[in-house]
Amino acid sequence: MKPPYLKEVDRRGNLVVWIVDGTYVRTHIDEEFTNFGQHYRFPYIPVNELWIDREAKEDETEFFIDHLLVEHRLMAKGASYDDALERADQAERNERRKAGDLQHATHNYQDLPDPAQVHDSLWKKLSNGVSVWIVNGRMVRSVFDIDFTEGGHDHVYEFVPHNEVWIDDDLEEEERGYVLLHELHERNRMAQGWTYTHAHAESSRLEYRCRHHPDELHDHLEAEGWA
Numbered sequence: 001m002k003p004p005y006l007k008e009v010d011r012r013g014n015l016v017v018w019i020v021d022g023t024y025v026r027t028h029i030d031e032e033f034t035n036f037g038q039h040y041r042f043p044y045i046p047v048n049e050l051w052i053d054r055e056a057k058e059d060e061t062e063f064f065i066d067h068l069l070v071e072h073r074l075m076a077k078g079a080s081y082d083d084a085l086e087r088a089d090q091a092e093r094n095e096r097r098k099a100g101d102l103q104h105a106t107h108n109y110q111d112l113p114d115p116a117q118v119h120d121s122l123w124k125k126l127s128n129g130v131s132v133w134i135v136n137g138r139m140v141r142s143v144f145d146i147d148f149t150e151g152g153h154d155h156v157y158e159f160v161p162h163n164e165v166w167i168d169d170d171l172e173e174e175e176r177g178y179v180l181l182h183e184l185h186e187r188n189r190m191a192q193g194w195t196y197t198h199a200h201a202e203s204s205r206l207e208y209r210c211r212h213h214p215d216e217l218h219d220h221l222e223a224e225g226w227a
Contacts, residue, residue, distance in 0.1 A: 022053030040075035101142030
């Protein structure tokens, strides 16, 4: 396997911050790698490195660094991932508020954001009535769920409107089809009564299969209603 490193973007103490090829990491190392990571969450990352997935817009890097510094520091001292994540999310959320993201999406801090505010473009409306939207991932994370990654749908996220699937605009275009398959398959199974845990696990296996056999992607998408 080739190294996933694309460029070094920062150094914080003895930690080196790298932009990495997230598509490559998810295909060849760990399908569950998200927007960023550090050693105590993903052991294959060297202990003195912080990895951030290449962004399509490159406008959230500082938020992710702030998050990783807290997560890495606390877990290095023995904190559980859940406890470290909660603290790191709060630190990241504070920086997003300072940047004005919530204010841009609402008239005031008491308003609930309108989900349509994060719609970038309609990818496709399916024959079963489901609309697949490319959404502004930064705004979704800033105003709805800071842990939103890659995609989601109305059976998992209460803020996603009925009959909608969202795909993060920060994904590289070459990866969107695999995430789309995951979300459609997962949503269809949950609509049949499957639990999220069961549906997600099977969708991850199918996504992994297609990442390594891309010639099968189109057929599997058609089976999930993408025609």
